[in-house]
Amino acid sequence: xxxxxxxxxGGNYLVVASNIAWLRTAENGQTQIGIVGGAPLLVTxxxxxxxxxxxxxxxxxx
Numbered sequence: 001x002x003x004x005x006x007x008x009x010g011g012n013y014l015v016v017a018s019n020i021a022w023l024r025t026a027e028n029g030q031t032q033i034g035i036v037g038g039a040p041l042l043v044t045x046x047x048x049x050x051x052x053x054x055x056x057x058x059x060x061x062x
Contacts (some may be wrong), residue, residue, distance in 0.1 A: 005057065015035065019037070021035065029045070
């Protein structure tokens, strides 16, 4: 199980890479991340920046 650190304006998240279902652009330069079996998370950064962090931290296996 690989955890990924994602930054948010309200605090940081540790997310299991295999539980990420989708990414969606949100307002104010933020991104929503869909979590399998859970509510979406709102994180800082564009969709491209967020995807790059996920792929880098997951070793390209996300």
